[in-house]
Amino acid sequence: MRMQRWLALALAGTLAGCYVGPPSDWDDDFPDGPTxxxxxxxxxxxxxxxxxxxxxxxxxxxxxxxxxxxxxxxxxxxxxxxxxxxxxxxxxxxxxxxxxxxxxxxxxxxxxxxxxxxxxxxxxxxxxxxxxxxxxxxxxxxxxxxxxxxxxxxxxxxxDFNPPPRPFLSWVSSTDSSPFPLLQAQAEANDVIRVYRGDSCSGTPVAEANTCARGYAQVRINLSEYSETYYSARAYESAGNVSGCSSIPAPGGYENPGEDDTTPPPPPVITEATWQYGTNQQALRVRGTTEAGAEVGIFIDAQCTGIPAATVFANASGAFSANLTVQAAGGATVRRVFVAARDAALNESVCVEGPKYDTPCAPGYANCDGNPANGCEVNLTEDPNHCGTCSTSCDTPGDAVGVCVAGTCGNACAVGRYDCDGNAANGCESTYACSPSTCTISRSAELAITALSVVEDPVRTVPGGAWSFGTLMKAMAGDQDPSALVRQWLKTWTTPQTINGITLPARSQMLSRVLGPWEAKSGGANQPLDFSKAPFRLLAIMNRMDLRNPGVQSGEGRFVFGVLDPQGNPLEFTVILEFALPGGSPEAIQRWAKDWHELGQLGLNHPNYNAKLQALTDRFAKTGVMAGRPFGNALNQIRTNEFVLAEPWEMREFNLTETGLRPTTVKLTPDLGFENSNMLRDYIRANQADILAEQHVVPERIGGVPFLGASAQVPEGFFWRAPAVNTEARHKFSLNTCSGCHAGETGTDFTHISPRAAGRQAVLSVFLRGGTVRDPWTLAPRTFDDLGRRATDLAALVCGTSSAQGLTGVETFGGFPAPSNLPRARVH
The missing domain is CATH 2.60.40.10 (Immunoglobulins)
Known part of the structure; x- marks a missing residue:
């Protein structure tokens, strides 16, 4: 069924540029437009x-x-x-x-x-x-x-997308004989002020007025018709922007209130000033007491001068409470809160200061010198003199170099030295590149780890284990319950998503096939998700050091999961959690390479293998391992690959932000609508040299038109074509797209690591494990062996040689560390 439908679409694509008239049975029920x-x-x-x-x-x-x-x-x-x-x-x-x-x-x-x-x-x-x-x-x-x-x-x-400030409310004396008071609102000029019953600006407005050029508006309130304890108001701009809500107690004896009152309220008493840390915004709650009914102004870092950050009114017993959000300050900054009260006669109390707040450092940073002037000056995740905690120094035994990665100390080989024998006791014993006989890369233990002894580890893959889906998502949520994070992420499939100006239709079966059954097992849609029943099964742990970017990251470490149906059977749906390997220094890169290689030297059957692998994965999967990221989490992106939610087969990509997992463009892959188009032809021709060298970048837009895909849709056997372009350039372009690499260009049936049933090992694609397929355009044979390429790359890092299994000879690479052999334009 899938094959027939998408083959028809693929063949239709070859007619691009030809005129195709409407079919003879065209049913035009739409009214004609104007001529x-x-x-x-x-x-x-x-x-x-x-x-x-x-x-x-x-x-x-x-x-x-x-x-x-x-x-x-x-x-x-x-x-x-x-x-x-x-x-x-x-x-x-x-x-x-x-x-x-x-x-x-x-x-x-x-x-x-x-x-x-x-x-x-x-x-x-x-x-x-x-x-x-x-x-x-x-x-x-x-x-x-x-x-x-x-x-x-x-x-x-x-x-104009900037909301107006909240109106400042006060009751003013009537100048006529009206029995109803006037509520005065001060806001921007030419705003509409709408007044509501109660203190939450909800329901139907009871009155409204436009502010004058000076920003004032007065609204008469019929107290007999709208009898309330509090009234509230918002300012509305003509552009549609709306202010926050301001509230004020109902007047008592509003006729000339406080006419003879010249006594200021007593100084407010602050009983609580509680801050909640945030990287972009900080929440603050202030509570206290003052004169009953007095207006209380809360000021941040200013001694009751200027416009208050918030205003509230004390109740009949004099208690007041304010909850506000303020712009975050840098770590180690001291925040101060000041409060003043004003009565109905506009008498003001003295200014009172509340408890000070020392802004904590963002995850991964610390104020080790105690000087607030330079803030959180130390990156604990990579400083060898302050590794994990202030003053923790990484020792440098023997010929090794001490290095701090993800807040943990370790050793790397110095320039020109190699650890050929894997013996920690003698460190980096060799001053020569290792021979192939002593530098064997194990693909299954160092690069693509799919062994059941790992992916069904009875401790680490069960709920709460280090490699379980719930534990990894909890780290992305700052070590809090990840239910909200995961729900928000999964629900992005249930509504249309617009990315780079391209709208992805909803794939509503996410609710019926994945999230809904999981919620039912968790006690309902309003309950926390039960991660012991999470429909995800670990397929593989992947070493992608070939994605290293010196100065930025040492590569990627990946967890590949398969999604399950309610009975625990595998669905055509995989999820890849792709983490940066923290640290971009030469020493950090060498340490990661050495640690991955030591796994192969131990072997999958060694009793300490899984423990060593966990120590390594903890360095990229936990909270606080990479400074400058949300919660210090090293996630680069999540990528998904599925056919079960709707046709066609589709891949999506997500980034972790302060507000959750948000969909983003799929890299190096245009929108499917550009397949076999003139625009794609022009792009390939203009960038042919870079494409042949696999150094090209696919832009988000070309001439203002969205070009980079919001998802990668993959018809059966799909590969990218463009009219009248160089054959090799077409192949290299298609190979480096998500949709081409996962389909016809590499002879792959959508997944490079297959979903699996319990007790069965995941199967790797020909592209990964090695083999020959026919070029879908020329039908010439093409050979792939990406794990072999990765093995050669890792050998160059740890042993100074390009040799992998089965190869002879030693080739010493210039530079330290050895450059990756991965073409820049490949992200798979």
Whole structure:
């Protein structure tokens, strides 16, 4: 079924650039649009142009705004295209302009017009006015009689996504005989102030007014109709941005309140000032007591001067409480809180300071010299003089070099020395590169570890074990319950996701096939996930030191999991957790290489093998091992590969952020729509030398058009083609995409490490284990052996030789450490 459907699509792709008319049974139930405006002469073929362009006057707030283009076809045959919309400082479309949306693809009959619309959300641009521009067929998919008339210019659009400040509320005396008080709100000029019953700005507003040029608005409140203990208000901008909520107690005796009162409130008493650490924002809760009904201003790092960070009102017993979020300060910074009270007659108390707060260092950093002026000056994850804790020094025994990696001390060989015999007692005993007979790389113990003794370790792979899915996800959540993190991640499949301007449709079977059954076993959708019942089975632990980037990381360490159905059977769904190997110094790289190689020297059957492997994986999979990352976690990305949620087969990629696991582009892989397209042809031709050298980069956009894929969709046997390009360049480009490497280009059935049933070892693809397949385009034989390449690379690191098993001779590499033999443009 899969083969037939996708073969048809693949064959259809070879017709790109040919005109295909509508089928004879075309059922056009849609109303015709307006005809092409008078005076536009029909031309041969397809000829799109933008007749008119409209949009909102302001972009802002959290609601989507629609833009519309009247798209016409001056040609004599129908055409299918989309319209891309841009914001520009001038009225000329060029590379400096910002893409904001693209319509769906629409069919425009000959001599007719259709409406092309799209929704625009948040735009990351400075606040100012821009021209709205549009371009039909921006990716140049459709051949037209005239390609020069596809752009249109609309009116001006103002961009404003900054919310207004919360209004400052106070009750003021009436100047007339009205029995109802006036609520005065101070905010930005020309905002709309809406007043609500209660203190949470919820429900239907009871009154509203516009602020004047000075930012004031007064609203009369009918206390008999809207009798409340508190009232609240928000400020609304014309752009759609909304302020935070301010509240105020209902007035008591509002007629000329406090007219003769000149006594300030007593100094507030602060009973609590509790901070909660955050890397970008910090939460603060302040509690205390003061005069009943007084307004309390909370100031951060300022002695009751300027605008308070928050204002609240004391209740009838004088207690007040404020919860606010403030911009985070650097580690080792001292934060101060000040509070002052003001009564109804505007008398102000003295300023009171609360407890000081010493901002902790981010995970992986420390203030070892005790000087707050230079903050958290030490990186505990890689400083050999402060490794893991301040003043912990890494010793340098014998000919080895002490090195700190992930906050743990270890040894690496100095430049020009090698540990050929694997004997820790004599360290790096050799001043010559090791011979092949003493430097044998074990693929199964050092590179691709799939042995059941590891992936079904009775201690480390069970719930709570170091290699269990729940433990690894808990580390990503800062050693807290990972239920929220994992739910948020899995639910990204249940709603459309827009990445790089490309919208991925929802794959709703995530709920019915994976998350829903797991939640049912955990007690329900509102309960913490039970990770002892997590539907994930470990398939392999992978050493990817060939992905090292000196100065940044020593490579990657990966855990490959298969996803299970409710009965524990493997699904066509794998998840790869890809961690950086922390440390990019030559010594750190050498230490990682030495430690991976020692696994092979022990052998899979050695009783200490799994313990040594865990000590190694702990250095990249735990919290606090890589400074500067969320929770100090070294995750580079999570990549998924599945067919069970919907057709077609699809791969997605996710990054760990402070707010969870967020989808991102798939690297080196264009959107599937560019397969066999003129745009792909032009890209390959323009970058042919880099592609042949496997040094190319696939950009997110080309000419403002989203190019890099939001996912990698993989039809059966898929490989990338482009018309009239160099055959070898086509192969190298396709090989380095996710979709090409996992399908027709390498003769792979989607996964390089197969899902497995319990008690069975995962199977590796021909691309990994070695073998010959036919080039899908030329049918010439191509041989792959990626594990062999990785073995050669690791041998160069640990032994100074390029030899792996079965090879003879010794080749000493220049440089330290040896450069990776992995082409830069390969990320698999």
């Amino acid at each position: 092409v405006p008078d005076g536009s002469n029909s031309v041969e073929g397809v000829d799109f142009f933008i007749d008119s362009l409209t949009g909102p006057s302001v972009l802002g707030g959290d609601s989507l705004k629609e833009v519309h283009a009247k798209l016409c076809n001056r040609g004599n045959i129908f055409g299918v295209t989309d319209v891309s919309f841009f914001l520009s400082k001038d009225n000329t479309l060029d590379t400096r302009d910002t893409w904001v949306a693209t319509s769906s693809r629409i069919s425009v009959p000959a001599g007719s017009c259709r409406d092309a619309s799209a929704q625009v959300g948040f735009v990351d641009l400075p606040e100012t006015s821009y021209y709205l521009l549009a371009a039909a067929d921006f990716d140049d998919f459709t051949f037209e009689a005239d390609e020069r008339n596809n752009e249109g210019t609309g009116g001006h659009i103002s961009v």
